[in-house]
Amino acid sequence: MRISVNVAMSIDGKIASTLREQLVISGPSDFDRVDSLRAQYDAIMVGVQTILADDPKLLIRSEDLNSDRIGRGMSAHPARIVVDSLGRTPNSAQVMGDDARTFILLSEIAEKERIQELKELGATTIVSGEERVDIESAIKLLKDEGIENILVEGGGELIFTLMNRNLVDLLTVYIAPMIIGGENAPTLADGEGFVDKFPRFTLTQVQKIDDGVVLFFKKIIGDRS
Numbered sequence: 001m002r003i004s005v006n007v008a009m010s011i012d013g014k015i016a017s018t019l020r021e022q023l024v025i026s027g028p029s030d031f032d033r034v035d036s037l038r039a040q041y042d043a044i045m046v047g048v049q050t051i052l053a054d055d056p057k058l059l060i061r062s063e064d065l066n067s068d069r070i071g072r073g074m075s076a077h078p079a080r081i082v083v084d085s086l087g088r089t090p091n092s093a094q095v096m097g098d099d100a101r102t103f104i105l106l107s108e109i110a111e112k113e114r115i116q117e118l119k120e121l122g123a124t125t126i127v128s129g130e131e132r133v134d135i136e137s138a139i140k141l142l143k144d145e146g147i148e149n150i151l152v153e154g155g156g157e158l159i160f161t162l163m164n165r166n167l168v169d170l171l172t173v174y175i176a177p178m179i180i181g182g183e184n185a186p187t188l189a190d191g192e193g194f195v196d197k198f199p200r201f202t203l204t205q206v207q208k209i210d211d212g213v214v215l216f217f218k219k220i221i222g223d224r225s
Helices: 028-038 048-054 063-071 112-120 135-144 156-164
Strands: 002-009 043-047 079-083 102-106 124-127 149-152 170-175 199-209 212-224
Touching (some): 043 156
Parallel strands (some): 002 149, 079 102
Antiparallel strands (some): 199 212
């Protein structure tokens, strides 16, 4: 299993404002880059807060990329994975559409009636973990469903959880020439934060796109110093 993270953030490391609403950080050329990146993966993963704040479709926009995936024996779009311990994904969320397969990862405290409702709406539900999704166990179950590589697009708490479990292999960050500010504004990795054994990555590439820059990182194997 390969797990990659792709995010856009401000110079001061914020991925949204304190309002935690959808915010356009990158530009058209970076949107094309992300489209091409999505096309390389079996699935795109986000936390439920991203669904509630942005209501993304998590689809590939380019018909050429769709056709290329089909030509390689893949679905036109990657699957969508929502990490949603309590089952808060709205029935009307765009990821619940039939454009692509959708997985909802839930915990055992999610109501059985809600899990059944999500199934009836067409989602594949995976229950793992008592009060929060056990992400490691869920990923193993996703592999049984044919998901071999995942692109994570937020939010900060999910990214922190994955990094805390040493599960992130690649990290791509678009840095926009803007300041968002706010001590409560979400960052690339929120959650509890690290006080030791900090995840470390090595910079492999730098690319200027639009008015910002994209940094490409790879995990340093075995290094949590």
